Amino acid sequence: EHYKHHWFPEKPCKGSGYRCIRINHKMDPLIGQAAQRIGLSSQELFQLLPSELTLWVDPYEVSYRIGEDGSICVLYEAAPAGGSQSNTNMQMVDSRISCKEELLLGRTSPSKSYNMMTVSG
Template sequence: MKKEVKSAVDFLAKILRTSKYVNEQQVSIFNENLQNLLCAKYENHWFPSKPNKGSGYRCIRINHSKDPLILQAGLSCGLSDNVLFSIIPKELTIWVDPFDVSYRIGENGSIGVLFESNNTSQSQSSHSSSSVSSDMMSFSANSCKGQFLNEFPRDMGFKQLAAYVYS
């Protein structure tokens, strides 16, 4: 769980680093506090044998409301909610699941992979192939991400997927 949470938090920290209103010490405090908050939240909602179970609970969602754990981590490092949420994209979804962490920016954006591994080789990787892998397309239709991904043909490339989603 710690590798998956770290990849999601590191992604948010990279976004914070783009702002002139946030210094490296604040990013470091934010990163550490958010990792601790998410690990505590997910502790009894982490099922490696059934990775999609609890997926909605582990989804970090920023849309018209502000995720309370991100807000708490931001406040812990001195960032007001207004500053914090002026930096983070207005529509952001991060799915933190066993062996897979993905994100989507925008309601109709394409899905990017932050962390992917299998049961035996807990290695971090990113997708650079031109087509959506069958692993990504095999998520259970019961999960939010699974429902989204299962709508598309397995041989559709990322560019075609992005064009389809945008249309």
């Protein structure tokens, strides 16, 4: 529901700023609401999560970064319906990098090169 008017599978970067969830020594309200729904207190949540976390929730991918200069890791990845698998994967990587670069360009500290790491389960 939260992303209803900010979700564009045909243009994954569109709305990405709205879908970026951050913890920067204070809790993003969306994470706090989710924790409350499963019975976690704010104190328990702060103990479980890092003090600095960025979470990108994009069409076909969820990725995260711990700390300001940490590596970006892919938590979940799915291929769009239709199209060839190899071509689709290449477009997704290009899209992911450009979305994250757009968000990081405004930073004052020099950006680190991307060390993409996929977490699979």
